[in-house]
Amino acid sequence: MKKVEIIIRPASFERVKDTLANLGIHGMNYTEIRGFGRQRGHTEVYRGTTMHVDTLPKVKVEVVVHDEAVEKVLDAVIAVTRSGQVGDGKIFITDVIDAVRIRTGDRGNDAL
Numbered sequence: 001m002k003k004v005e006i007i008i009r010p011a012s013f014e015r016v017k018d019t020l021a022n023l024g025i026h027g028m029n030y031t032e033i034r035g036f037g038r039q040r041g042h043t044e045v046y047r048g049t050t051m052h053v054d055t056l057p058k059v060k061v062e063v064v065v066h067d068e069a070v071e072k073v074l075d076a077v078i079a080v081t082r083s084g085q086v087g088d089g090k091i092f093i094t095d096v097i098d099a100v101r102i103r104t105g106d107r108g109n110d111a112l
């Protein structure tokens with residue numbers, strides 16, 4: 001299993017959520033965060049306004065998927081988030097050792 005952590009513009013969140021649902025993903029969570037990338041200390045356009053700030057609002061989506069699903073998740077998410085402008089976002093992928101469905105005791109892939 002892999003955890004895919006997708007950091008995106010808030011405006012992209014609904015599209016990413018719908019995209020994951022269309023892929024048959026059964027669970028995810030999201031957090032409203034602030035962060036910066038390579039343009040720290042520079043300006044970035046946010047909701048049509050050029051902002052001079054250290055950090056910008058972003059949304060972090062976390063989804064744990066079967067190993068075989070990772071590439072299709074990446075392709076689908078990138079397709080709905082890439083504008084070509086700085087600040088489009090970033091995706092981190094990490095190994096997940098195990099998972100548990102509390103109700104049933106299902107483990108690993110069966111718990112997703």
Ligand SMILES: Nc1ncnc2c1ncn2[C@@H]1O[C@H](COP(=O)(O)OP(=O)(O)OP(=O)(O)O)[C@@H](O)[C@H]1O
Nearest residue numbers: 007034035036037038039058085086087088089090
């Ligand atoms: N190395 C990192 N570690 C953790 N979070 C990061 C890292 N880089 C970026 N982020 C998070 O991702 C968000 C979006 O990053 P961003 O898309 O601006 O990346 P970038 O590397 O600056 O690429 P670009 O040049 O396309 O803007 C940041 O606001 C921050 O929340």
Ligand SMILES: [Mg+2]
Nearest residue numbers: 037038039087
């Ligand atoms: Mg950036």
